[in-house]
Amino acid sequence: MKPVLCFLIFFFNISILVGQTFDVEAIKVSGDNDKRINLVFMGDGYTLFELDKFVTDATNFSNSLFSQSPFSEYADYFNVYAIKVPSNDSGTDHPGTATDVTEPHNIPISNVDTYFNTSFDTANIHRLLYTYSSSIVYDVLADNFPQYDQPIIIVNTSEYGGAGGPYATSSTGNNANEIVIHEIGHSLFDLKDEYYPGDGLASEAINMTQETDPTVVSWKNWVGTDGVGIYQHSGSGNATSWYRPHQNCKMRYLGVPFCSVCKEGIIEKIHSLISPIDNYTPNNNTVDNPTFPLDFQLDLIKPNPNTLESDWTLNSSNFATNVEDVSIEATNLIDGANTLTVVVHDGTSFLRVDNHDSFHVYTVTWTINYSSLSVDDIESEVNSYNISMFPNPTTNVLNLKFESNTVSDLNVEIMSIDGKTINTSKLSNYESQQVDISNLSQGVYITNFYSGNVLIASKRLVKN
Ligand SMILES: [Zn+2]
Incomplete structure (x- = not known):
């Protein structure tokens, strides 16, 4: 036990030394933080004078999430907060290094000073809007809202983009609310993309499988209802050896509902947490x-x-x-x-x-x-x-x-x-x-x- 304790104390001291506190605004409070799933929004590329816009953007994201099933039914299981982190500059980086589009794509090349260092063109994919500065993200959470369950970074740019991962990232552009909900599907609820995500991300999951027997597949109870079946992926690599439960789920297309299999997975996770x-x-x-x-x-x-x-x-x-x-x-x-x-x-x-x-x-x-x-x-x-x-x-x-x-x-x-x-x-x-x-x-x-x-x-x- 002792080495662990020393490590924690060491960490604790460091965070006291460098910790920075920001205003935390409650957007939706359903109950005690230790008895709810806490979604925590942080903004990147919002200057001090744009923090009101950040809170408005976070509130819009929250309202959109809880207007959609199954979050509309289970809204009381969630709290939502916004940490008001100001950046020196407005917007986000766009290095112009994407290889999937002709750069500069839609927005000019930019290199701006933002708190979380978000950027387009992550991994040479234009719409992959992400930050590798995870230590900054987790320091802000530890110093301002350590009870977080799901951090979400909203980036102050209208260009389409976002990413999943331990913290979800989204721009404020067209479909931004839908990107956030899709990315929360990945980050908090362990759902896979229902378009083929590539061999590196393919694995057995709630809504992805190599099983083709409808009496054995993990979503067997849904096969034949609500459009659920066993649908083969297409695309590069080993795509055709993988299957999805639905042809038209939010984990495949934005602007449509989650399929029954994904809804079930989301509710099961809510029950395991709360x-x-x-x-x-x-x-x-x-x-x-x-x-x-x-x-x-x-x-x-x-x-x-x-x-x-x-x-x-x-x-x-x-x-x-x-x-x-x-x-x-x-x-x-x-x-x-x-x-x-x-x-x-x-x-x-x-x-x-x-x-x-x-x-x-x-x-x-x-x-x-x-x-x-x-x-x-x-x-x-x-x-x-x-x-x-x-x-x-x-x-x-x-x-x-x-x-x-x-x-x-x-x-x-x-x-x-x-x-x-x-x-x-x-x-x-x-x-x-x-x-x-x-x-x-x-x-x-x-x-x-x-x-x-x-x-x-x-x-x-x-x-x-
Ligand atoms: Zn689905």
């Missing part, structure tokens, strides 16, 4: 002189329309469904420790969850210690689970895995549809497990996942 349980009460360990009824409440971050579903369980029995608060009377309790659990998951039709590879479940558990007509104390614990079950359908082996923010076990039960238990197993946090189902006859089964005695998820399993 729990929909924003807060819950009581969340203290002791309740002094409680009176009945005891009230328990969730504050949820709701998609619009709200697709969150909740199941409340008291001492292993169902207590309430799809409500955000419950009241418990003394007559509901037993002497000793009582367990109240609420399980929250997103039932949105954007996720084809039946045999989706992974799914997210969030829980709050309260332990109510009750004796002789009074409550001694109430302890609470919050949990999130990322559960994977694949392949599905399957013939011989089912792989199970789960990740949780606290170390615990899940009990897994495979049931026939008439309710007979066929197989049970225990699953440890972060450990993959294979279940041999070669002996099962073909058909549909139910896989139940239990935390303690509480059913937290139930998924359909198809045996071929």
Whole structure:
């Protein structure tokens, strides 16, 4: 531990020495920064007198993003901020070194003094507007908004251009809002281009594959709906060995929606980053002189329309469904420790969850210690689970895995549809497990996942 600590302290001192602070303007605040995805805009090539224009440009980008699905539905999962970084000069560099166009292309050659050193003609591609000065980018973030999830640099030029990567870059020209949204698709949501990006960038991903079997491909649940299929790429190199899910997705063309496969990938990533349980009460360990009824409440971050579903369980029995608060009377309790659990998951039709590879479940558990007509104390614990079950359908082996923010076990039960238990197993946090189902006859089964005695998820399993 010690060398790491020294390194951090060293870094910390340096940043105090050279750190520079700028005004940070909130553009959209949905909740606490540690419970939201924080998009942070920074401007390059905006002079001190153009910072109002920068905030206006950032606000326009934000409004455009949250007017489009699935960001319109999941807007409350995001905060947006703008760090007002002034540059000495207006605009950006254009060295005229691109080989894909006849230079100078549309705008004159320029070499201007901007804070982040952005430039056209990166890697000899005219529209590739980028900066290699990543240390400057990360210093500004560390000194001004260290809770960032996705930095976006807006460059003050009307010429078309932008880039993905760890920080997204875009000009303010035609289609600029669309470039930003496309680049966020790369940077934050791990989506690939659905035009052929070249052999160097081709790999298995949410929306790119070499698999051609529609029953096996990762987006198999969408094949045949919403225009989703398995479409061969064309172009240079090994293009024809790669496939995309759609012919007309924002990861291919600007100005069109994301395809269903990309929307699903975006929502899955939102779920892996942010729990929909924003807060819950009581969340203290002791309740002094409680009176009945005891009230328990969730504050949820709701998609619009709200697709969150909740199941409340008291001492292993169902207590309430799809409500955000419950009241418990003394007559509901037993002497000793009582367990109240609420399980929250997103039932949105954007996720084809039946045999989706992974799914997210969030829980709050309260332990109510009750004796002789009074409550001694109430302890609470919050949990999130990322559960994977694949392949599905399957013939011989089912792989199970789960990740949780606290170390615990899940009990897994495979049931026939008439309710007979066929197989049970225990699953440890972060450990993959294979279940041999070669002996099962073909058909549909139910896989139940239990935390303690509480059913937290139930998924359909198809045996071929
Ligand atoms: Zn797509």
